[in-house]
Amino acid sequence: MADVWHRVLMQVALVWRPMLIQAALTFVATLGAFQVAALHNGLEGLAWPVGLRHKRFGYFLAGLLLVIALLGGVLLALLNVPLPPLLSVTVFLAGSGLALSLLVVGAALRLLWRKKQQQPPPPWGRPIQLGPLRATFYQPAGRRGPFPALCLLPDPTASGDNLSLLVRALVEGGIAVLALDLQSLNITDRLTLQGLVSVGVSHLAQRPETDAERVGLVGIGLGGDLVLRGAAMDPGMAATLAIEPVLSSDRPGLGLETLRDLSWFEAQRRAHRWRHSALVKGLDAPTAIRRIISHPVAIVVGCASGPDTAGSLEILRVDGGCPLTPAAHTEALKRAAEWLMEHLT
Structure with missing residues (x-):
């Protein structure tokens, strides 16, 4: 039994680093891709952390995230430690799901804040x-x-x-x-x-x-x-x-x-x-x-x-x-x- 646990721990030690890197890269790439889609299609409900009023900065931020994801992908390939297919799919879904959740929640908070800031006083009634x-x-x-x-x-x-x-x-x-x-x-x-x-x-x-x-x-x-x-x-x-x-x-x-x-x-x-x-x-x-x-x-x-x-x-x-x-x-x-x-x- 001790040998089994030892082999399991050794396997986890071998994959934890590429697993975390893949999750982080998926997260960053998803943020960038959805930001581009939101700005291009005028989707305020997904445009975070900036809205449609700051498209130039939004595109710059999205491009930066995609470049980081690309460079990280090259680093992951250089490590040459492939993940098992099932684990790789799980990590991908977890990273992209977390990114999408952050976009939805962040955009909701931004829209709520903007609504409170821009709500003008009604005419005297x-x-x-x-x-x-x-x-x-x-x-x-x-x-x-x-x-x-x-x-x-x-x-x-x-x-x-x-x-x-x-x-x-x-x-x-x-x-x-x-x-x-x-x-x-x-x-x-x-x-x-x-x-x-x-x-x-x-x-x-x-x-x-x-x-x-x-x-x-x-x-x-x-x-x-x-x-x-x-x-x-x-x-x-x-x-x-x-x-x-x-x-x-x-x-x-x-x-x-x-x-x-x-x-x-x-x-x-x-x-x-x-x-x-x-x-x-x-x-x-x-x-x-x-x-x-x-x-x-x-x-x-x-x-x-x-x-x-x-x-x-x-x-x-x-x-x-x-x-x-x-x-x-x-x-x-x-x-x-x-x-x-x-x-x-």
Whole structure:
């Protein structure tokens, strides 16, 4: 038995050094290769430690890692101590898996930090209590009313969406905004949510600062499905816009394009919430769209997502967008604000 253990220890001693070198080289090469792929394809969810705003440095760093891996491979060959095939495959998978995990986690932390650093303060708003519903009313400054107005619905299943950029763009464009705080109620009942939308629209129509003939709806994510359903039931709307509505729980699987704007963790959370929410099926937004015939209606989607045609629905596709394009996406904000100002002002 002692001889067996001695032979095992001797064999481990012979392979541990090339094994560690191969693992390190695989790790470094994977980091470099994925960094090149992320920068080339615009994948913010994999671009770490730098993002797409620093492409030149990112490519330099990726190239440096690949050169180190190449030189290390030459060193490993000079050692002339081949690893057993099974052990070599195991080391390769371990090194590449660790590198990919580091990329995903690092990019998620970078995006979270950037979101906190760049989140601008929203325009000054007036808190309003509509029964159990809290809301904030934003009014264009330095202008005379009555203003066209929008009832803004966030995704009731998602907290932390940055809507301040959208609110600011609309208010600066001369549109008053009533932002509903649906998340604070923790309500998943479709009829209750539809009733709250009606309350918000009714409040806007009665305010002296707003024009009752120019009241519209705008929603984000599942909030987009909610405004589409609300518009189908209220022909008095002036315009309706949904930014990346869910439309169906049977959405295509998440691909790499999802990482253009979101981290892997955020994309998975959004997709999981939408696939398991009874609201998606209950709201049945595709059917609601076909019933909206009295006013303009549009959706903003990533280039790879959304329906091709849907009756009178206007589809605003975002260049460089993804199947889960967030509301803070610059191009999505621009397309949404331009369309709303065109149809309300």
